[in-house]
Amino acid sequence: MSYLIEPMNGKIRPANKIADSLGIEVGTINRNSEALEGCKGMTYIQNKKAYIFIADDLPIEAQRITLTHELSHIFLGHFLGFDDDRFKVPYAQAEFEAESLGFILYNFLYGIDGGRVQ
Numbered sequence: 001m002s003y004l005i006e007p008m009n010g011k012i013r014p015a016n017k018i019a020d021s022l023g024i025e026v027g028t029i030n031r032n033s034e035a036l037e038g039c040k041g042m043t044y045i046q047n048k049k050a051y052i053f054i055a056d057d058l059p060i061e062a063q064r065i066t067l068t069h070e071l072s073h074i075f076l077g078h079f080l081g082f083d084d085d086r087f088k089v090p091y092a093q094a095e096f097e098a099e100s101l102g103f104i105l106y107n108f109l110y111g112i113d114g115g116r117v118q
Helices: 015-021 060-075 090-111
Strands: 025-029 041-046 049-055
Touching: 015 025, 015 041, 015 090, 041 060, 049 060, 060 090
Parallel strands: 025 049
Antiparallel strands: 041 049
16 A cells, blocks of 8 residues: 555554544444435534444445544534534535545545545
8 A cells, every 4th residue: 555644653543543532433324224314424413422423335445534524524613513603614615624634634544545435
């Protein structure tokens, strides 16, 4: 695997460990479930706790990029708009921002070769 930036000590840094260290629970869910609505992943906030669900039929690389995308929504504060309109971001903008930061985060953690799986 080629890396834009070599991983630390030759090891990848798993995104699920980052989520775990922040108290964010990550799990898989059937893509056909009503909650996922055919998407690859989703983030759910309940009582100020974040839960990320990823489609269970995705290959590992797609699970990783989906997780970094969902983490990016949290890091970018996209869920603050649910409680306060001052932080509301249009859906298309939120997706663009999360996709952009998610790719950067994915590259930092795993290297450039993973890419987005359709």
